[in-house]
Amino acid sequence: MQKRNLILEDGTVFEGYGFGSEEVSKGEIVFNTGMTGYQEVITDPSYYGQIVTMTYPVIGSYGINRDDYETVTPFIHGLIVKEYSEHPSNFRNEETLDSFLKANNIPGVAGIDTRKLTRMIRKHGTMKAAIISAEEDAEKALEELRNTALPTDQVKQTSTNNPYVVPGRGHRVVLVDFGVKHGILRELTKRDCQITVVPYNYSAEEILRLRPDGIMLTNGPGNPKDVPEAVEMIKEVLGQVPIFGICLGHQLLSLACGADTEKMKFGHRGSNHPVKDLKTDRTYLTSQNHSYAVNPATLENTGLKLTQIAINDETVEGVKHTIHEAFSVQYHPEASPGPEDTNYVFDEFLKMMDKKAKKQGVHIHA
Structure with a gap:
């Protein structure tokens, strides 16, 4: 060879x-x-x-x-x-x-x-x-x-260029593609959601015009601060539509609420990272892949509550907004590869959309 x-x-x-x-x-x-x-x-x-x-x-x-x-x-x-x-x-x-x-x-x-x-x-x-x-x-x-600079346009390179629909008869979810894994689509279609996948730079106005029951902020590569247009979009839709973020989506939601992110020394990548849920005191094994993390010291006065932490280094693994219907996790609940211990968070997203629909008197065909 x-x-x-x-x-x-x-x-x-x-x-x-x-x-x-x-x-x-x-x-x-x-x-x-x-x-x-x-x-x-x-x-x-x-x-x-x-x-x-x-x-x-x-x-x-x-x-x-x-x-x-x-x-x-x-x-x-x-x-x-x-x-x-x-x-x-x-x-x-x-x-x-x-x-x-x-x-x-x-x-x-x-x-x-x-x-x-x-x-x-x-x-x-x-x-x-x-x-x-x-x-x-x-x-x-x-x-x-x-002399070679690392790229800063990773999200642009991995996101879809044009919107497309994955049909379903349940909740209408707008999925903002920052570099989505198929596993996320599988978990949502398994729950019969109708998914409209849109590019990373879709505006709040364009997203709200689709009349979604919920917004999914996906995983993706690179530094969340390299996607300022997504942060601004999240600021505008927060409080109007339930939001669920995964990995990069988690970091972008945190930035939109006023928290800060920082690069980790070597990141988390693997399928056996233990995460502790602070509400239930349960520990889950999770699949992870990220270089950046939310700085826990910056969560104060953002409206975000720390919900989960990494056992190994106590980094932020989950947050939830105390006023608006929005939450996120740093790990990959869809696994692929890895344990499926935490795919219940997709059900939490559905419950959040159910709650919002009930308030508005909307009937969802599931």
Whole structure:
């Protein structure tokens, strides 16, 4: 196999061998702790522009299948693994991870000490990285990498360009697409919602003209402060329509209410992150993927109440507005991959829409 190198912004070089595309690629190096679910990770739009390190030692053993996509087009810039499985064995397998990455122009590097790499990221934080051929000049590639700016238009790149409808006979939900995972659509359609998916930059006036029973703010990549138009839209619709935010949507709702967000050292990515519900005192395992978090010290005087926290580092995992019908969670209740312990929050969203409809004397056909 062709030798291929991973170069980090601090000058560290990891030597490995290539699979997938032969493209030279740059991005932010991050790690995911999930034991399974690599297909969902690769196709999660929230990873736009990132080179993903899988900490589980063997990746590709069950191949790629038609059911586990989270979006049609994967957006990661590279995949780093300890060992790549060339011969997958699973009854759902339809192609190898190698052929899938080749078809989508995504380079992979295997033979990397992913434990050492992960420890470096945990110690020094996420940093820029590049995947290059072993024949290329590493010093020149490092200089180019250091002079490369990370993108700030990730949401624009992953959001739909035009509105579309997912039919249903229940509640009418406007879903603002910041880089939505299909799992969110699945949970809403499972509850028979009619979903109108709109671009990230849809205005409050355009959304309210659709007469929604509720507004869904989805996950997505990047810094929430890079989407100021969404913050302004949320400020205008808050109090008029029930709102439910997930991941980036959670951060945008918090910003709209006056709280602040900050970049984490290395983020949360994986399918086993424990979260504590402060009302019930119950702990749930959750799927997470985010680089930014809401600063808890800034929640005061925003109208938002802290509802859930991360067990490991006490970061904000959930908020609820004390006056308006609006709440959000930092984790992914739709899982994909990961535990489905928290998909009850979609039912909470439906109850919120039921309550609003009852006040208005509207009958919902469910």
